[in-house]
Amino acid sequence: MNLLPKATASITSRGIAFQGLYYTCKTAIDEQWFTRARVGVRSKGALAYDPRCIDVVYLIAANGDEEVCHLTPQYRPMLGQSWFEARSYLADIKERTADIKKRTQHSHDKFKLAVEEIVHEAIKQKGNLDT
Structure with missing residues (x-):
């Protein structure tokens, strides 16, 4: 465990956030970390992780104890991926989401312009x- 890279994670209402993924563990559930984060009590925690696999991270307590944290259910389809694969996948999703938002905004703008033209024409005809 001492040879694994160390990092800092954020405790959020969605889970233990680390590099775009969310994890959970028994202590977090028992101590209601996610509920407390939902009402504004945010914190950070030290962890260790294996760069070869995203399946688990190891939360490091202040006293040095380690606890295994597992991916939350929405990320379980990614089980078995390396951190390189996961980052690539998440970047692709982010890019696709941005593209969808851009196209949606463009469609909304075109619709709004069409409505304004119809209203303008109706006022003109009225x-x-x-007279």
Whole structure:
């Protein structure tokens, strides 16, 4: 365990956040870390991880004890991936999401412009009818 890289994770309402993934462990559940984070009590924790596999990280307590933390359910389809594969996958998802948002905004803008043109034309026609 001493040879594994060390890092810092954030405790959030979604889990123990580390490099774009979320983990959970017995202590976090028993001590309601995620519930406390939901109401604004955020904290950080030291952990160790194996770069070859994202399946688990090891939370390091202040006294040096280690606890295994597992991926939360939404990330279980990624089990068995290396950190390199996971980062690549997450970057791809982020890029796709940004592209979808951009296309959605463009469609919304086109729709809004079309509605404004229809309203403008209706007002213009109403003005012609009133005179």
